[in-house]
């Protein structure tokens with residue numbers, strides 16, 4: 001996979017005007033975008049239609065987490081939008097993830113569309129050990145990431161979202177075909193913001209991440225196109 005297919009830019013803005021401006025500015029340098037809650041709740045499915053018209057891949061990052069039937073029905077509807085990748089929270093459990101995988105597969109067959117990849121969020125990259133123990137877990141955070149990755153794989157997920165710091169351990173536990181998507185990417189010198197378990201683009205790739213999700217280091221940069229160029233150079237230098 002080439003470096004520009006590995007980079008997913010998080011479109012964390014809340015209007016179509018900002019989307020058009022950013023996507024126009026980044027041009028051919030970015031082929032894969034992430035649409036999350038902020039944007040989808042603001043503008044709805046028109047952003048998916050727009051990005052598909054621009055021939056971009058789309059990770060629709062809505063992190064579904066509910067009872068199995070509700071998640072399955074929700075994902076069946078989302079499958080019709082034509083995103084490349086969808087996701088759920090692994091903490092919803094084995095039955096929920098299994099229902100999600102079945103629903104996506106059946107809907108794709110029904111509408112004769114390519115099945116979107118379905119991945120599960122393990123432990124949010126904003127969590128550190130302190131936050132983690134604060135919500136009542138006694139197990140080591142990174143051990144929990146590996147546990148949830150194995151569970152997700154058993155339930156039929158194509159991969160997981162985890163921090164770049166756990167990517168190598170996930171590969172070891174689940175194999176190299178299992179997709180590891182890593183937010184929490186910060187080029188040297190970039191603001192860390194609310195992220196905790198971070199790595200540089202090169203560090204994440206060295207650890208075996210398949211896709212790097214990067215938002216503010218690009219979208220809040222004075223020159224987003226230059227920021228992408230610098231990140232892709234760092235990624236290519238490693239390849």
Ligand SMILES: O=c1ccn([C@@H]2O[C@H](COP(=O)(O)O)[C@@H](O)[C@H]2O)c(=O)[nH]1
Pocket residue numbers: 010012036121123124125126161162183184185193195213214215216217
């Ligand atoms: O564990 C997770 C899961 C999802 N995200 C999302 O990734 C981007 C990261 O944006 P930055 O601006 O580069 O921090 C953002 O849309 C999150 O919702 C995550 O960060 N961690």
